[in-house]
Amino acid sequence: MLRDDLHQLNNLFTKHGAEIRTNDSVRHALDQACRSANAKSMTFLAKHPNDFFSFYYFKDQVLGLTDFFVGDDPEYAAEQLAYYRETFPEAFRSTGQGKQIDAGLVRKISPVVLKEQAMMPEVKFNTIDGHSIALKNQKERFILLDFWASWCTPCIQQLPDLKALRDEFSADSLKIVSISIDRDSSKFVEGMKLHDMNWTHGLDRGGVEQ
Incomplete structure (x- = not known):
């Protein structure tokens, strides 16, 4: 059964x-x-x-x-x-x-597999505040995509490195975009606040829109 x-x-x-x-x-x-x-x-x-x-x-x-x-x-x-x-x-x-x-x-x-130095495919998604973002249209010189989840221990362990990058580079130079694959939106919001992830966020639940 x-x-x-x-x-x-x-x-x-x-x-x-x-x-x-x-x-x-x-x-x-x-x-x-x-x-x-x-x-x-x-x-x-x-x-x-x-x-x-x-x-x-x-x-x-x-x-x-x-x-x-x-x-x-x-x-x-x-x-x-x-x-x-x-x-x-x-x-x-x-x-x-x-x-x-x-x-x-x-x-x-048929997953998209990126090789080193390969171009990132065009990706768009909605931020948690309802704005649509197309990464190719961003003004910053560098964009760092971070895929994470509140239950993912390795993801949480790398947050100090992301915060160090955020402190090192100006907002005009580097844009950090974290995309969560949490299925529970409350856990996602709780984790984001708990770890003070003060940059751009999206909640995906299963596949970045392309």
Whole structure:
């Protein structure tokens, strides 16, 4: 039953979640538990494709679990994209959220990999105060993109370095843009205030708009 898989996933994460980025066995166990839960969810949702709740559950729960526990797996992303396109009606897939799901899975299948000295692709996103930013239009000489999350220990550990850069360079010379992948906006805001991250921020929840 799906409930059993979710219970197992929750127990594994409660007991060993701190090791997810350092212990291959834990990471593999969580990955497999996530896939098992997702498979059962997707089988059930396929029986109710015209129900908006099914669409929302796929977006929020299935893809949310995948982002957190599976990570980068182009083959799995291709399976989910095929399922998504075959299962849900055009009325859902053509919405803004629907297009974002499609684009996000496509990026996972064929991710943009930047090489050293390569040009940054054109990226735009909305800041937390509602302003739209296209990085190519910024006036500063340098732009530093920082991807982080309130639960990401390595991200938090590098904040003193970012603050040192902010103090060293003027605002006209360097623009720091932190993009959070937190799914909980309250945790994001809490973390930003707690660590005094006084620069430009965006909350992405799963894929920078390009």
